[in-house]
Amino acid sequence: MCALEIAVREPEEAMVPRRLLLVGEGNFSFAASLIDGLDPDVSVTATGFQHRADLEGDPVALENLRRLRERGVEVRFGVDCTQLADEREFDRIYFNFPHCGRKAGVAKNRELLAKFFQRSQDRPFHIEGALTYIFTQSLPFESSRPRTFRVRLEDRWFYFTEPEALLGKLNRTINEKLIAELGKTFPLKRLRCPLPLLSQGGPSVLPPVACDLLPTFWICLHEDSSCSELLNGEITEDMEEIPDSGSECTLPKSPARDGCKAAQEGVCEQVKLRLRPSLLVHAEPVIHSPEFLPGSLYVLSGPVFRKCHILPFTMPAFHETLFILGFNRNTKESCLLPLLDHLKDTLGNFLTQTLQEDSSLSTSVDFVLQPNGKDYVIHVKSLDFGPDCTENLIIGSIVTSTIVKHKHQCFVFVSINLDLLVMLAYDISDWRILWTFDNRFLKRFAPGKIEHFKSYSLYPPCYVHDVSFWLDEKNTFDELEFHTVARAVSRDTIVSIQFLDRFQHPETQQVSLCYRLTYQTCDKALTPQLAAAMQSQFRKEIQRELHVSPR
Numbered sequence: 001m002c003a004l005e006i007a008v009r010e011p012e013e014a015m016v017p018r019r020l021l022l023v024g025e026g027n028f029s030f031a032a033s034l035i036d037g038l039d040p041d042v043s044v045t046a047t048g049f050q051h052r053a054d055l056e057g058d059p060v061a062l063e064n065l066r067r068l069r070e071r072g073v074e075v076r077f078g079v080d081c082t083q084l085a086d087e088r089e090f091d092r093i094y095f096n097f098p099h100c101g102r103k104a105g106v107a108k109n110r111e112l113l114a115k116f117f118q119r120s121q122d123r124p125f126h127i128e129g130a131l132t133y134i135f136t137q138s139l140p141f142e143s144s145r146p147r148t149f150r151v152r153l154e155d156r157w158f159y160f161t162e163p164e165a166l167l168g169k170l171n172r173t174i175n176e177k178l179i180a181e182l183g184k185t186f187p188l189k190r191l192r193c194p195l196p197l198l199s200q201g202g203p204s205v206l207p208p209v210a211c212d213l214l215p216t217f218w219i220c221l222h223e224d225s226s227c228s229e230l231l232n233g234e235i236t237e238d239m240e241e242i243p244d245s246g247s248e249c250t251l252p253k254s255p256a257r258d259g260c261k262a263a264q265e266g267v268c269e270q271v272k273l274r275l276r277p278s279l280l281v282h283a284e285p286v287i288h289s290p291e292f293l294p295g296s297l298y299v300l301s302g303p304v305f306r307k308c309h310i311l312p313f314t315m316p317a318f319h320e321t322l323f324i325l326g327f328n329r330n331t332k333e334s335c336l337l338p339l340l341d342h343l344k345d346t347l348g349n350f351l352t353q354t355l356q357e358d359s360s361l362s363t364s365v366d367f368v369l370q371p372n373g374k375d376y377v378i379h380v381k382s383l384d385f386g387p388d389c390t391e392n393l394i395i396g397s398i399v400t401s402t403i404v405k406h407k408h409q410c411f412v413f414v415s416i417n418l419d420l421l422v423m424l425a426y427d428i429s430d431w432r433i434l435w436t437f438d439n440r441f442l443k444r445f446a447p448g449k450i451e452h453f454k455s456y457s458l459y460p461p462c463y464v465h466d467v468s469f470w471l472d473e474k475n476t477f478d479e480l481e482f483h484t485v486a487r488a489v490s491r492d493t494i495v496s497i498q499f500l501d502r503f504q505h506p507e508t509q510q511v512s513l514c515y516r517l518t519y520q521t522c523d524k525a526l527t528p529q530l531a532a533a534m535q536s537q538f539r540k541e542i543q544r545e546l547h548v549s550p551r
Contacts, residue, residue: 021090022046023081027061028068034094035071044071045090047079179299181346182323186297186339191286215307215480216274217316275305279322280399283413286324294409295335298324301418309483310497313393315431316487318419325412329402332410340367340376340398343414347395351380351424367398374400378416380424395420427452430522432492441523455522462520463531466500467539469548471511477546485545486517489538493531495520512551 020042022031031046038044046068055061068075081095179190276282279300286298300322308314327335347365367376378396396416402409419434428434433441433453471477486494494517501514517538519531539550 018091019043019089020092020094022094023079024049024095027058028064029060031073032064032067035068035073045074045076047076049080050077052077182297182342186325188299189296190299216277217305217307218274277306278304278415279320280413280415283324287326287411292326294326294328307480307484309480310487310494313420313431315419318417321416321418323414326409329408329410336412339412393420432522436523460520461526462518463528464516464518465535466514466516468512468514468551469542470551471513472547475547481546482542485541486538489541490519490534493519493521493526
C-alpha cells in the first residue's frame with residue numbers, strides 16, 4: 001500500500017488540521033513519501049527507534065531527513081512506540097511495516113505489536129478508532145523454483161531437474177534414535193545409502209516386486225559435452241551435486257555410448273531413470289554381498305519418493321530407515337521374535353515420551369499380520385491424531401522372505417517411515433513443516449530432547465476453489481496424476497482435494513468431474529491473490545498434461 005493511497009483514504013469529515021504521528025520509521029522513506037500526497041496544513045511528526053548517529057552512514061536516510069525538514073516535519077529519534085507519552089494528541093498514528101528488525105522471530109514481533117496496541121488504544125483520538133497499521137504482503141515461498149542437480153554415473157556426469165512436485169525435498173537428511181536402540185539387541189552394521197536413482201525395473205528381493213508397483217517419479221538425465229565446466233568439476237551457482245555413495249544404477253546402452261558419430265559431435269544424450277519409491281530396492285545387493293553376515297542387523301537410511309494423493313498423513317517424499325536381518329531357517333523363532341518385541345517396545349517408548357503431561361492421551365503400537373500369514377504392517381493407534389486422520393496410522397512394514405540363492409536362510413526387512421514417527425513423537429499435525437527452510441522450526445528442537453511442537457502460525461488463512469472439467473474420451477483420467485499436478489503447481493500449498501460431483505451429459509454422454517481444492521500453508525502467509533493465481537495455473541496444467549477441458 002503506497003503512501004499516496006493512504007492519504008487519499010483519509011476521512012473527509014475531519015475539519016481541523018490533521019495531526020499525524022508516524023512510529024517505527026527506519027530510514028524515514030515512508031514519511032518522505034507520505035508528505036508528497038498530503039495537504040500542507042497537515043501536521044506530521046515522524047519518529048524512529050534508532051538514534052540520529054545510527055543513520056549517519058545511510059545516504060538514503062539523510063536525504064529523506066533533509067526533505068522532511070524542508071517540509072516542516074517534526075522528526076524525533078529514539079522513540080519507543082510501546083512507551084508513547086500522554087501529553088501529545090494526534091488524529092492518526094501510523095505504524096509502517098511493524099517489525100523488530102533483522103531476523104526477529106514471530107514471537108518478538110507479536111510482543112511488539114501487542115505493546116504498541118496497548119499503549120496506543122487509549123490515546124485521545126479526535127476520530128474514533130483512527131489507529132492505522134500497515135503490513136507487507138509476501139509470497140509463501142521466496143523465488144521457489146526447481147533446482148538442478150548433477151550426479152556421476154559410471155564414468156560420466158549427468159544433470160537433471162528436480163520434479164516440481166518434489167520441490168525442496170531432495171538431499172535432505174534426518175537422524176533417528178531407532179538405530180541406536182535396536183543396536184542393543186543385534187550387532188549393528190550401518191551402510192551408506194546409494195543414490196536415489198534407479199534404472200527401469202530396478203532390483204528387488206520381494207516377489208512379487210511390491211515396490212515396483214508403487215507410483216514413481218521419473219526424471220530425465222541429460223549429458224551435454226558442451227557443458228565442459230561440469231566435467232572439470234566446476235559447479236554452477238544454481239546447481240547442486242549429489243555425492244556418489246555407491247550407486248547401483250547402470251546406464252542403458254545407446255548409440256551415443258558406443259562412440260557413434262552423434263556422440264563425437266557432442267549431441268546431448270538423455271537417460272530416463274526413476275527416483276526410488278522404497279529402500280527395499282537396495283536390499284538385494286546387501287544380502288548378496290560376500291560381507292553379509294547372518295545374525296547382524298544391517299541399516300539403510302535415506303529419502304524415498306512416490307506419487308500419492310494429497311492427504312494429511314500421506315507424503316510424496318519421506319525419510320525411511322530399513323533394517324535387514326538374515327538368519328538360518330532353524331533359528332527363525334529365536335531371531336525374529338526378539339527383533340519384533342524389541343522394535344515394538346522401542347517404538348512404544350519413543351511415542352509415549354511426550355504424553356506424560358496428559359494421561360487422557362494414549363498411543364499404542366501393533367503389528368498386524370497380513371493375509372499371507374508372514375508379513376506385518378506397523379499400526380499406531382492414538383486418540384490425538386485429530387479428525388483428519390484415520391483410526392490406525394501405518395508407519396511401516398515387516399516383510400519376511402526366502403531367496404532361492406540362499407535356500408537355508410530367511411530374511412526380514414523392517415521399513416519405518418521416520419517422518420511419520422517424528423510427527424507422532426513431537427505432536428506435529430502437518431507433514432509439510434518437516435520440509436520447511438524456516439529456522440524457527442529447527443530452533444525448537446534440542447538434541448536428545450522430545451517435546452510437543454507448538455505451531456508459530458496460529459490462524460493460517462485457507463482459500464477454497466472448485467474446478468470442473470470434461471474428460472477426454474480417448475484418454476483415461478488418472479486421479480493420482482491429477483493430485484500430482486496439483487501438488488506441483490501449488491508447491492504443496494493445497495491441503496485437501498475433495499471429489500464433489502460426476503455429471504454425464506444426457507445427449508453427448510460426455511463425463512464431467514468436479515473437485516474442491518483447499519489452499520493453506522503451514523509456515524507463512526498465503527494471500528487470496530496468490531491462491532487464485534495458482535488455481536488459474538492449475539486449470540491450464542491439467543488441460544495440458546491430463547488432456548481434459550476445464551469448464
